[in-house]
Amino acid sequence: MSLDPDLLKAFVAVADHRSFTRAAVALNRTQSAVSMQVKRLEERLQAELFHRTKANVDLSAAGEGLLGYARRILSLNEEAMGRVREHKVEGRVRVGVMDDYGTLLVPPLLASFVANYPLIHIEMETGLTSSMTDRLGEAYDLVIAMHPQGSGEGELLRCEQAVWAASPEHRVEELNPLPVALYPQGCLFRSWAMQALDTAKRPWRLAFVSHSLAAVEAIAAQGLAVTVVKAGTFPPRLRRLSERDGMPPLPRAEIRQHRAANLSRAASLLADHLVAELAQPV
Incomplete structure (x- = not known):
């Protein structure tokens, strides 16, 4: 026996709103459709989930026991769906980075990223990043550059x-x-x-x-x-x-990541990945 997420959504909506009518509005369904879905769930579980009166709709003991599990199942379902959708993100991301970081630190991070997002193609250029930031958006989507301490430009990754x-x-x-x-x-x-x-x-x-x-x-x-x-x-x-x-x-230097304006979803995912992996407490 499995629990249909659509049935669980109807159950949680009724539990939250304490009303079939308000739950139907929230779900953009008819009241009869919501009532039918809750009934199907009760038949599948062989348990009454609500005590219904003309004035109130209250959770039964079985309903209270199910509610926490229902929320977790729906949350995991949404997380799984989102994860699968993310894997299908496509695009090209142009990255500029300092020679030493581009040689020693960034390649394994790109490898782990591409393993999760195989349809995103990354183009990386190493060299002096002082001129790369001026071409952000034109030639690069992301630039990891070195700055004097306290410059305040870009996202601080580490010193x-x-x-x-x-x-x-x-x-x-x-x-x-x-x-x-x-x-x-x-x-x-x-x-x-x-x-x-x-x-x-x-x-x-x-x-x-x-x-x-x-x-x-x-x-x-x-x-x-x-x-x-x-x-x-x-x-x-x-x-x-x-x-x-x-x-x-x-002196000490600051390593900062610069993002072009209006980043694609692919570039935003890579930027967040690099921040998560490279950022250190300052």
């Missing part, structure tokens, strides 16, 4: 400490002038590194510039220069440097 990094086998930080491997103009870490060294009156030279995170890390790993990375994605093959090594302190 990242900028740190100096070098080869574990070479004392490159002792060279004078200090060779530095950085990213092109527009990178926040580039401007922070230059400003910190100038403020500390530390002689330095720009030894290597690349859009590629892997290339910059490779130069640092070979002892050819120091570089700046995020503490949260610190490369295992590099050595962290601090003020004890003669390096000036660096």
Whole structure:
């Protein structure tokens, strides 16, 4: 024996409104249809669910026992229907993200998302995100970008400490002038590194510039220069440097997600998924 959700809806409506007439209005059905559905449910359960008088409609003991279960069954039914509908969402989502996050953190999150929403196609571009936010809506639906702390733009996901990094086998930080491997103009870490060294009156030279995170890390790993990375994605093959090594302190950055206006359902689902997986207490 199974409990038909339509019959349960009629039962719950009558229980809530204590009236077949008001329940029929709420369900947009005729009173006779609601009465028939409740009667069918009572026949199926072989129990009287209401005590009916001319003035009142009250739950019987059996009805009171059923009401909680009926609400849960209807809630689960609605949840299941919604979940199935969500799986059928289609669309294309264009994502812009920083190179390190796009390499280390975001790919497994996209894989888990696509497993749940196989009809949503994701296009991801990595690189300097300072210019990506200006093209939000035109070229990107979502952008995960780095900002100075307290900028207040976008959805705050987490904070990242900028740190100096070098080869574990070479004392490159002792060279004078200090060779530095950085990213092109527009990178926040580039401007922070230059400003910190100038403020500390530390002689330095720009030894290597690349859009590629892997290339910059490779130069640092070979002892050819120091570089700046995020503490949260610190490369295992590099050595962290601090003020004890003669390096000036660096600021903290905020990682924020930016959404284009009028997002599609597919893009909204992915945005919510990334927030849920990446957000950390600040």
